[in-house]
Amino acid sequence: MQTPEAPPEEVELPRRLRQYINLRWLAVGAILLIVLLAQTIFGIRFALRPVLGVTVGIVLYNLAFSLWARGEAGAALPAAVLVRRGRAFAYAQIIADLLALTVLLHFTGGIENPFFIFYFIHVGVGSILLPPRDAYRVTALAIGLFAALVGLEYAGWWPHVHLAGYLPDEVYRNAAYIASSLVAFVVTLSLLAAGATGIVAELRRRREEQAQVRARELELARQQLSELDRMREFFLALASHDLKTPLAVAITYLQTMLDGYTGEVGAKQRRWLERTLVRLEELIRLINDFLDVSQLDEKRIAQEIEPTNLADVALEAVNELTGRAREKGVALETVIPPDLPFVLGSPKRLQRLLLNLLDNGIKFTPAGGRVTLALTEEAENVRIEVMDTGEGIPPHYLPHIFEDYFRVRREEFIPGAGLGLSIVRRIVRAHGGKIWVESPYCPEHSGSKFTCCLAKSIAANPA
Ligand code: ADP
Numbered sequence: 256m257q258t259p260e261a262p263p264e265e266v267e268l269p270r271r272l273r274q275y276i277n278l279r280w281l282a283v284g285a286i287l288l289i290v291l292l293a294q295t296i297f298g299i300r301f302a303l304r305p306v307l308g309v310t311v312g313i314v315l316y317n318l319a320f321s322l323w324a325r326g327e328a329g330a331a332l333p334a335a336v337l338v339r340r341g342r343a344f345a346y347a348q349i350i351a352d353l354l355a356l357t358v359l360l361h362f363t364g365g366i367e368n369p370f371f372i373f374y375f376i377h378v379g380v381g382s383i384l385l386p387p388r389d390a391y392r393v394t395a396l397a398i399g400l401f402a403a404l405v406g407l408e409y410a411g412w413w414p415h416v417h418l419a420g421y422l423p424d425e426v427y428r429n430a431a432y433i434a435s436s437l438v439a440f441v442v443t444l445s446l447l448a449a450g451a452t453g454i455v456a457e458l459r460r461r462r463e464e465q466a467q468v469r470a471r472e473l474e475l476a477r478q479q480l481s482e483l484d485r486m487r488e489f490f491l492a493l494a495s496h497d498l499k500t501p502l503a504v505a506i507t508y509l510q511t512m513l514d515g516y517t518g519e520v521g522a523k524q525r526r527w528l529e530r531t532l533v534r535l536e537e538l539i540r541l542i543n544d545f546l547d548v549s550q551l552d553e554k555r556i557a558q559e560i561e562p563t564n565l566a567d568v569a570l571e572a573v574n575e576l577t578g579r580a581r582e583k584g585v586a587l588e589t590v591i592p593p594d595l596p597f598v599l600g601s602p603k604r605l606q607r608l609l610l611n612l613l614d615n616g617i618k619f620t621p622a623g624g625r626v627t628l629a630l631t632e633e634a635e636n637v638r639i640e641v642m643d644t645g646e647g648i649p650p651h652y653l654p655h656i657f658e659d660y661f662r663v664r665r666e667e668f669i670p671g672a673g674l675g676l677s678i679v680r681r682i683v684r685a686h687g688g689k690i691w692v693e694s695p696y697c698p699e700h701s702g703s704k705f706t707c708c709l710a711k712s713i714a715a716n717p718a
Pocket residue numbers: 615616619643645646647648656661662663664670671672673674675676677703
């Protein structure tokens with residue numbers, strides 16, 4: 256089972272510092288409440304002014320700290336700097352608090368005041384936020400300040416403020432009480448510091464281990480990706496050279512034989528040679544599809560985009576497929592208005608798009624049918640429609656038709672790898688256009704209609 260990952264220190268430390276500042280606002284409220292309760296309900300009397308003075312001091316420095324924290328949050332700093340400054344900030348806050356607490360304790364009875372346990376809070380916070388060495392420094396400072404407070408009051412060098420109505424007068428002069436309180440204080444504080452820094456150090460160690468494991472995993476994934484990339488490059492090189500070249504040569508040889516350059520070819524031989532030729536051409540088209548789909552980089556296509564005469568591109572594509580349509584007995588028609596505007600596109604990619612759509616139309620339309628390519632100008636686009644009167648696409652296949660390697664199951668074997676339409680979709684996406692399919696496309700047509708919209712170019716247009 257995976258444990259949720261702890262946030263890194265550069266995220267956690269600023270959050271904790273903000274909590275610390277909020278906690279101080281709470282402490283200010285608590286001080287005021289305690290003072291009020293002590294004076295009114297419990298009848299404990301002490302000088303109010305110095306206590307309120309220290310509280311105002313705390314409010315002022317907390318305000319300064321909170322402004323400082325806001326400034327730090329706005330600064331975009333490297334993680335290491337953020338952690339270093341965050342720790343220095345925490346250190347400054349803890350020292351300010353320890354000093355304020357000592358002065359406050361002095362004005363509210365010194366050792367008579369049970370709230371000296373507040374030192375524990377600051378030592379705890381220091382152990383969490385600071386590195387162990389600084390946490391121990393904070394502990395030593397807390398012990399030093401408290402010992403100095405009770406020591407100086409005991410010696411009479413800092414006049415003791417008695418909490419009238421609470422404890423007997425002489426507690427602060429009772430050596431045994433002071434000594435035992437100090438020993439208890441030192442032992443408890445040291446144990447707290449040791450325990451808390453130990454736990455925090457362990458947590459930090461685990462977090463670092465987690466980070467190292469993650470870094471190793473990332474490195475492994477990166478290596479695997481680059482290995483896959485290398486294999487892909489190798490396969491592309493193999494496909495484009497070692498597979499395509501011999502096929503192209505074989506096609507030329509066959510064509511030479513069929514053209515009669517190697518002697519008379521009988522009718523039966525011609526039929527078999529022609530069938531072989533068709534199969535080899537299918538194979539080469541398949542390899543081209545694999546190459547196309549693996550090399551289609553939408554960013555690269557976007558760089559090829561320029562004002563393009565779509566009418567010319569369309570006529571070239573139609574010319575290329577006229578022979579195949581005629582062989583199959585399918586009529587190939589075009590509806591292209593004479594003043595069609597240019598589109599923003601890559602001419603060679605748009606040609607591939609039209610070839611794939613028209614080729615499918617011819618492939619999936621039986622003899623006697625018709626494939627139509629229509630281009631229409633719209634407000635901001637040029638609309639391309641490729642319609643056929645073929646067998647159409649079953650409705651439950653329509654949502655998947657543009658996916659990689661998706662093919663509709665049909666009884667008759669029709670060659671293809673299911674990549675033609677996924678190439679079309681990528682090209683359209685790289686052009687920022689839209690494409691969709693309808694089948695049947697109106698009540699009287701059982702076939703399919705592919706519609707694609709490409710942005711018009713305003714830069715260059717037919718005169
Ligand atoms: P393929 O190489 O199999 O033609 P495509 O991605 O071009 O791959 O098409 C995916 C599937 O969509 C095809 O197998 C085919 O069944 C269906 N298809 C695409 N165009 C048409 C069309 N004009 N008429 C009927 N079916 C089509």
